[in-house]
Amino acid sequence: MxxxxxxxxxxxxxxxxxxxxxxxxxxxxxxxxxxxxxxxxxxxxxxxxxxxxxxxxxxxxxxxxxxxxxxxxxxxxxxxxxxxxxxxxxxxxxxxxxxxxxxxxxxxxxxxxxxxxxxxxxxxxxxxxxxxxxxxxxxxxxxxxxxxxxxxxxxxxxxxxxxxxxxxxxxxxxTPQNHDYLTGIVSHFPHIIAASIVRQTEKLSEEDSLIPRLAAGGFRDITRIASSSPEMWKDILINNRENLIELLNHWQEEMDWVKTLLEKENSSAIFDYFYQAKEFRDGLPIKEKGAIPAFYDLFVDVPDYPGVISEITGYLATEKISITNIRILETREDINGVLVISFQTEEDRQRAERCIRSYSSYATSIGS
Missing domain, CATH: 3.40.50.720 (NAD(P)-binding Rossmann-like Domain)
Incomplete structure (x- = not known):
């Protein structure tokens, strides 16, 4: 055309x-x-x-x-x-x-x-x-x-x-209305929750300096979307406020229910709560792209010696595999570090895993 x-x-x-x-x-x-x-x-x-x-x-x-x-x-x-x-x-x-x-x-x-x-x-x-x-x-x-x-x-x-x-x-x-309702549920609302978890952790960290150190790794991963543009999310929330207010009301009811289960020490209901969440989450499409960009991460145990990171990125460059982000998880001294490499697609992540395994003798522990 x-x-x-x-x-x-x-x-x-x-x-x-x-x-x-x-x-x-x-x-x-x-x-x-x-x-x-x-x-x-x-x-x-x-x-x-x-x-x-x-x-x-x-x-x-x-x-x-x-x-x-x-x-x-x-x-x-x-x-x-x-x-x-x-x-x-x-x-x-x-x-x-x-x-x-x-x-x-x-x-x-x-x-x-x-x-x-x-x-x-x-x-x-x-x-x-x-x-x-x-x-x-x-x-x-x-x-x-x-x-x-x-x-x-x-x-x-x-x-x-x-x-x-x-x-x-x-x-x-x-329809435009259905769009805002659906994206409110699977995109806009999760961003609010991620930001609220980080905000609460920040406030509590004023009382205990150990919290930021313990919040590395998995905590950073589950709240990663809280790093999105504040300016963009200000506009999104204001323009979809009716749906988000309704969702926040439902969320408050959900949290009140969890609070009640804890107060009553209802272990069976608490088990069911997490079991049902796990069942629904595990049944979600794996290879589909959804409202929130997926993260294709590779975790590589690496020894602590000068140049190891450039060595690994060099392997990927040789095979023309592009990365979107790279970071090191905080670890204890005298053990292997964990290198986290992010990719644009699952195919790139799999290619990178095969590449690193083929080039390096020490990369015996690699996972997604």
Whole structure:
């Protein structure tokens, strides 16, 4: 397909979508704009986009597809700006925001001009951010939620999917309200819980300095999503507050129930509580990509000698296996350390495990 695609916001998501479209629509032209001019310059240098727009108006006027890959509140402002421009009558405008109801409501200004807006949410992410982290495979097998209005032309939805087919994502079409309810349950609410656990631990650590040391390792892993952007999550919570207030009420009831079980020392009910949680959790899809990006981690026991980390990363570089993050777990003295290496996909994690085992004689203890 040939046309001009304008991407507003050249971070991880916007950059990755640009790469997917370039890969699958080789005759199209990708124009990019970012409020951070350095990001735009880098996107052009890396070949993520073909042209840099000096402002939103310059990029939007001749576009056949406009993708807004910006924070939720910024997206609403951008939509208003676009509605005041003489856009092509058959242009499609879409976004990538994590909430949909408020954005779709805001897009009425485009609809009144006869412009098609189709809400979108690619449910994928990475440990890294910025256009330098953009990848063609970021959305592969991920859910891509589309939230067109009831009276939206089906041909326009099909056309948008065609533009985005290079993502190799799984497209689902739902209402904006259903989107916010579902993502509230499986994404937004867990982020609140993770942040609250960390906040409580921080407060308690003021009384006991040993707590931060003991909170390394597994505690860091189960609360990892609390390290997400505060600015982004402020916007998400405000824009999905009705659903989240309801979920918080349910959560309070759940915690009151657990508190009652403890007060009554009801061991059988406590067992059932954890058993049912385990059964449901173990039954969740393993290879599916969900609302929260999965972490493909490899744990490697390594001896304590100079250069061991560069040695292992050198093995991976030789086999051209990319890593997204690397860290060392705090351990006791005089025993092997634990190196934690994160990867973009499960396939990369498995390749890395085979690679390290084949190259190093000491890596006898490796696990996911």
């Amino acid at each position: 040939k046309g001009r695609v304008f991407v507003i916001g050249l971070g991880l998501i916007g950059g990755s979508l640009a790469l997917c479209i370039k890969k699958d629509h080789t005759h199209s032209t990708i124009i990019g704009f970012d409020i951070n001019s350095e990001q735009a310059r880098l996107a052009k240098m890396l070949g993520v986009i073909d042209e840099i727009a000096v402002d939103i108006q310059a990029g939007a006027l001749d576009a056949d597809l406009i993708i807004i890959a910006a924070p939720v509140n910024d997206t609403k402002t951008i939509i208003q700006s676009l509605s005041e421009l003489p856009l092509k009558p058959d242009v499609i405008v879409t976004d990538t925001g994590s909430t949909k109801s408020k954005i779709v409501e805001n897009a009425i200004s485009l609809k009144e001009r006869g412009i098609t807006f189709i809400g979108g949410h690619p449910m994928a992410g990475s440990h890294k951010s910025g256009v330098s982290a953009a990848k063609e495979i970021l959305f592969e097998n991920a859910f891509y939620l589309l939230t067109p209005e009831k009276d939206a032309e089906k041909s326009k939805v099909i056309l948008l999917k065609d533009w985005l087919k290079g993502t190799n994502a799984k497209f689902l079409t739902i």
